[in-house]
Amino acid sequence: MIRDEAMRLVQHLMDGRITVESEAAATLGALKTGLVCPTSATTSTETSIPELNAEKFMARALAYEPFAL
Incomplete structure (x- = not known):
C-alpha cells in the first residue's frame, strides 16, 4: 500500500x-x-487526541518495527 492511499484511508476514518x-x-x-x-494499537487510544492527524498517525504506523519474542 502506498503512503498516499493509507493517508486517505486514515483521514476517512478520522473524519467520520x-x-x-x-x-x-x-x-x-x-x-x-x-x-x-x-x-489496533495505534488507533485504540490515539484517535481521541485532538492534535493527532493523519500525518502523525502515518508517522507512528510507519515507525513500527516488529520484534520476535
Whole structure:
C-alpha cells in the first residue's frame, strides 16, 4: 500500500466519513495488511487526541518495527 492511499484511508476514518461498521473494519484490515503494523494499537487510544492527524498517525504506523519474542 502506498503512503498516499493509507493517508486517505486514515483521514476517512478520522473524519467520520466511514459510518458502516463493516466498512470501518475492512478499512482497518487493509491498513493493517498494507502497512504491516498493528493498527489496533495505534488507533485504540490515539484517535481521541485532538492534535493527532493523519500525518502523525502515518508517522507512528510507519515507525513500527516488529520484534520476535
